[in-house]
Amino acid sequence: MQPGGTLVAAIRSEPRTFNRYASRDLTTEIISRLTQDKLIRINRATDQIEPRLADRWTRSADGLEYTLHLRPGVEFSDGVPFTSADVLFSFKAVYDPKTASPLGDAMRVGGRPLQVSAPTPSTVVIRFPSPFAPGLRLLDNLPILPRHLLQKALDQGTLASAWGPATPPSQMAGLGPFVLSEYQPGQRLVFTRNPHFWGKDARGRPLPYLDRLILDIVPDQNAELLRLEAGQIDMTTDAVRPEDYRSLKQAADQGRVKLIDLGVGLNADSLWFNLNRKSKAGDPRAAWLQSEAFRRAISYAVDRRRFADTVYLGEGVPVYGPISPANHTWFWTGTPETPYDPARARALLAGLGLTDRQGNGRLEDRAGRPVRFTLLTAKGSTALERGASVIRDALAKVGVTVDVVGLDVGALVQRFTTNAYDAVYFSVYSTDTDPALQLDFWLSSGSAHLWNFGEQTPATPWEAQIDDLMRRQVAAPRLADRQALFDQVQKIFAEHLPVLQFVAPRIYVAMSTRVTNATPALQRPQLLWNPEVLAVRGSSGTR
Amino acid sequence: MVRYLLRRLGFAVLLVFVVASASLVLTRLAPGDFATEAFGLGANPRTVARARARYGLDEPILTQYGLWLAHAARLDFGTSLLYGRPVAQLIPQRAANTALLALAALLLATLVGLPLGVVSGSRPGPLATAIRLVSLLLLSMPPLVTSLLFVFVAARTGWFPIGGMSSLDVSGFGLVRDVLWHLTLPAVALALPVAAMFERLQSQAMAEALTQPFVLAARARGVPPGRLIWRDALRVAIRPCASVYGLVVGTLLSGSFIVEIVTAWPGLGRLMYDALRARDVYLVTGCAAAGALFLAAGSVISDLALAAADPRVRAQ
Numbered sequence: 099m100q101p102g103g104t105l106v107a108a109i110r111s112e113p114r115t116f117n118r119y120a121s122r123d124l125t126t127e128i129i130s131r132l133t134q135d136k137l138i139r140i141n142r143a144t145d146q147i148e149p150r151l152a153d154r155w156t157r158s159a160d161g162l163e164y165t166l167h168l169r170p171g172v173e174f175s176d177g178v179p180f181t182s183a184d185v186l187f188s189f190k191a192v193y194d195p196k197t198a199s200p201l202g203d204a205m206r207v208g209g210r211p212l213q214v215s216a217p218t219p220s221t222v223v224i225r226f227p228s229p230f231a232p233g234l235r236l237l238d239n240l241p242i243l244p245r246h247l248l249q250k251a252l253d254q255g256t257l258a259s260a261w262g263p264a265t266p267p268s269q270m271a272g273l274g275p276f277v278l279s280e281y282q283p284g285q286r287l288v289f290t291r292n293p294h295f296w297g298k299d300a301r302g303r304p305l306p307y308l309d310r311l312i313l314d315i316v317p318d319q320n321a322e323l324l325r326l327e328a329g330q331i332d333m334t335t336d337a338v339r340p341e342d343y344r345s346l347k348q349a350a351d352q353g354r355v356k357l358i359d360l361g362v363g364l365n366a367d368s369l370w371f372n373l374n375r376k377s378k379a380g381d382p383r384a385a386w387l388q389s390e391a392f393r394r395a396i397s398y399a400v401d402r403r404r405f406a407d408t409v410y411l412g413e414g415v416p417v418y419g420p421i422s423p424a425n426h427t428w429f430w431t432g433t434p435e436t437p438y439d440p441a442r443a444r445a446l447l448a449g450l451g452l453t454d455r456q457g458n459g460r461l462e463d464r465a466g467r468p469v470r471f472t473l474l475t476a477k478g479s480t481a482l483e484r485g486a487s488v489i490r491d492a493l494a495k496v497g498v499t500v501d502v503v504g505l506d507v508g509a510l511v512q513r514f515t516t517n518a519y520d521a522v523y524f525s526v527y528s529t530d531t532d533p534a535l536q537l538d539f540w541l542s543s544g545s546a547h548l549w550n551f552g553e554q555t556p557a558t559p560w561e562a563q564i565d566d567l568m569r570r571q572v573a574a575p576r577l578a579d580r581q582a583l584f585d586q587v588q589k590i591f592a593e594h595l596p597v598l599q600f601v602a603p604r605i606y607v608a609m610s611t612r613v614t615n616a617t618p619a620l621q622r623p624q625l626l627w628n629p630e631v632l633a634v635r636g637s638s639g640t641r
Numbered sequence: 642m643v644r645y646l647l648r649r650l651g652f653a654v655l656l657v658f659v660v661a662s663a664s665l666v667l668t669r670l671a672p673g674d675f676a677t678e679a680f681g682l683g684a685n686p687r688t689v690a691r692a693r694a695r696y697g698l699d700e701p702i703l704t705q706y707g708l709w710l711a712h713a714a715r716l717d718f719g720t721s722l723l724y725g726r727p728v729a730q731l732i733p734q735r736a737a738n739t740a741l742l743a744l745a746a747l748l749l750a751t752l753v754g755l756p757l758g759v760v761s762g763s764r765p766g767p768l769a770t771a772i773r774l775v776s777l778l779l780l781s782m783p784p785l786v787t788s789l790l791f792v793f794v795a796a797r798t799g800w801f802p803i804g805g806m807s808s809l810d811v812s813g814f815g816l817v818r819d820v821l822w823h824l825t826l827p828a829v830a831l832a833l834p835v836a837a838m839f840e841r842l843q844s845q846a847m848a849e850a851l852t853q854p855f856v857l858a859a860r861a862r863g864v865p866p867g868r869l870i871w872r873d874a875l876r877v878a879i880r881p882c883a884s885v886y887g888l889v890v891g892t893l894l895s896g897s898f899i900v901e902i903v904t905a906w907p908g909l910g911r912l913m914y915d916a917l918r919a920r921d922v923y924l925v926t927g928c929a930a931a932g933a934l935f936l937a938a939g940s941v942i943s944d945l946a947l948a949a950a951d952p953r954v955r956a957q
Binding site: 111112114115121122123195196198199200202203258259262263264282283284285286288312314315316317318320321324325327328330505506507508509510511512513514515524526538539544545546548552 | 671672673674675677678679680681682683684685686688689691692695723724725726730734735738789792793795796797799802803804805806807809902903904905906907908911912914915918919920
């Protein structure tokens with residue numbers, strides 16, 4: 099590995115902030131990974147936790163308390179020593195109601211914050227409010243902030259607006275491998291190596307390898323790919339779109355770029371219906387729109403192979419449950435597969451009293467009303483828009499009329515949170531492979547409980563069962579027990595199908611041939627999750 | 642003339658006020674807001690509510706509008722929710738970039754479109770037919786297609802940068818040269834349809850002007866054809882182009898929106914696009930007001946150009 103050189107990556111949007119506690123978008127996450135560090139990080143390649151600012155830890159007998167020993171001699175990029183006071187400060191900041199940090203909820207267990215104390219400047223004790231099997235994985239969410247620079251903002255209740263894009267780089271400091279040295283609005287961010295970064299490679303050489311890492315702001319994805327092929331950038335922001343795969347494969351075959359197949363993705367786009375009884379009270383369609391048989395009919399009516407071919411141009415695999423087969427630890431191998439069977443779909447629909455009474459190929463209910471619903475999706479995502487079209491066409495073949503409506507994400511979220519919708523087709527990204535860190539999806543009271551938002555107590559016995567199993571799963575100390583419990587959750591899910599998945603796309607990433615030592619991962623940011631080890635060939639010069 | 646200009650200035654202020662107010666109200670009325678967009682699907686409602694309160698998005702729309710008006714009267718146009726910076730700081734830099742792009746495109750379109758229009762309008766024949774055909778082709782190509790095509794060609798040939806406004810590590814005179822190099826593709830992409838429109842307008846106006854009695858009389862007096870076309874007839878034929886100049890400025894600004902995104906030009910269009918996507922109500926309002934200001938300025942320039950070309954307008 100030759101140290102030095104400059105790597106240019108693309109980002110799609112301007113930085114909203116340099117403060118990860120104030121924003122959850124991908125650009126902020128990337129900047130945070132470049133400039134800040136965490137006590138513990140999930141190695142995205144192995145999916146295991148690895149020590150960062152905490153180099154070792156012990157767990158109490160009851161499993162609730164962890165004592166973390168901080169790496170000695172670590173300094174912020176401005177030379178100020180890092181101590182446990184910075185860890186305390188970071189926890190205080192993330193839980194501060196005035197900050198209203200999007201990280202705050204991810205740092206709670208059962209809705210309650212962790213209790214943190216610092217017996218010495220190099221020791222931190224973290225106590226979980228209840229048994230929590232993923233344990234320190236939770237800390238992957240929390241970059242450590244410099245108390246000496248942000249204490250005043252926290253005291254004044256202005257931490258959320260601290261470190262905005264207008265902040266001069268000299269007023270910020272971090273523990274990450276790079277420091278921001280220049281921001282040219284609308285064009286690029288230039289990061290240079292942090293001379294105080296603690297990391298060293300296996301041979302004892304200081305990390306990061308790169309002298310500079312530049313994030314070019316390229317809002318258009320087509321232009322981003324052209325720049326990559328022309329050698330003007332070294333890597334793209336996100337996974338390759340299905341429609342770009344062929345041209346990139348050609349460029350890879352010609353040796354112009356590297357195209358890496360990361361395998362089947364962890365996330366499949368999801369279709370769910372509004373099962374909130376109150377919001378559909380008085381809607382004559384509720385009897386069939388909220389029924390399990392209707393969802394099962396849809397599952398039979400959609401040809402997942404064709405879906406993969408049309409939406410992902412063949413680069414996807416059918417999925418039948420909420421956990422992708424790529425999530426090896428948690429995927430239930432017994433997940434029942436639903437074959438493409440339109441006849442069975444029609445039979446299920448007929449069982450609900452939905453038949454073609456007028457002989458026009460479209461179904462009506464017993465009162466003669468058309469079987470029709472609106473499917474909301476996010477505007478601007480080609481995969482989602484194509485997927486929604488495939489669903490519409492598949493359902494038209496069994497007589498169900500679907501009106502696909504594309505909305506901005508903000509508008510879609512508003513319709514979702516007010517339960518003002520029939521059905522939604524959307525990408526819901528999981529931030530971790532461990533289901534215990536996605537309780538907001540699984541628990542009926544969770545904020546990402548897609549099919550019945552705002553539900554306080556389980557609306558159905560099977561949701562109560564899932565709640566109970568998930569609570570036990572989170573607390574179970576042994577992995578095998580947790581897996582067995584989660585298999586049961588997936589079984590119940592398959593029986594009731596509150597959310598339908600069709601295809602998980604294969605994930606490809608592309609980078610220039612001069613990039614070395616990259617360890618791409620399935621989760622975002624696929625290529626920049628460990629920027630300290632990235633290197634480039636021919637690094638004596640700069641770009 | 643002074644009264645006329647004052648009247649136009651008053652109109653410009655009114656236009657900016659109406660556009661800004663409408664933008665604020667419409668952005669607020671549209672479903673969703675900055676907090677729902679920023680936190681996404683599945684966020685804790687309490688966290689979202691706290692953020693909404695912090696940004697003042699929980700206020701009734703009339704209260705928010707009233708507060709904005711009160712601040713705007715003191716030239717405080719609010720703080721961008723997206724970037725946490727005063728809108729009045731964010732806009733000028735981006736507006737200057739857009740103005741540079743739009744002016745370069747306008748200059749290019751004028752220098753190419755007008756002479757070609759004069760030629761095709763005054764000299765019927767194969768050359769005029771070829772010019773007309775090219776113009777029609779360019780008119781049918783929106784800046785999106787042209788800019789994508791140019792970016793593709795730039796990627797394949799390496800003749801021009803694929804995007805951005807300047808290269809890294811360039812300063813001084815080199816920076817000026819570098820910005821001009823980066824400006825070429827977006828400016829040409831933006832200019833081509835406008836040049837084609839100028840050509841078509843100018844061609845028709847020139848053909849008509851050449852049938853005017855004063856032109857026939859001048860020709861009968863032996864005025865050389867070149868002078869007749871480029872001086873006497875052009876003075877009359879320029880009016881249609883002069884009168885649409887203001888509208889063209891507006892077209893360039895709206896057209897630059899997509900060109901800026903494709904070519905990564907850091908202008909107002911891109912800023913507004915980001916603001917709209919994030920539902921940043923104050924930034925959207927500021928960008929819309931800046932756009933209206935551009936349009937109003939273009940309209941005044943158009944009127945002045947028309948007055949310069951037509952003594953009857955000056956006399957009004």
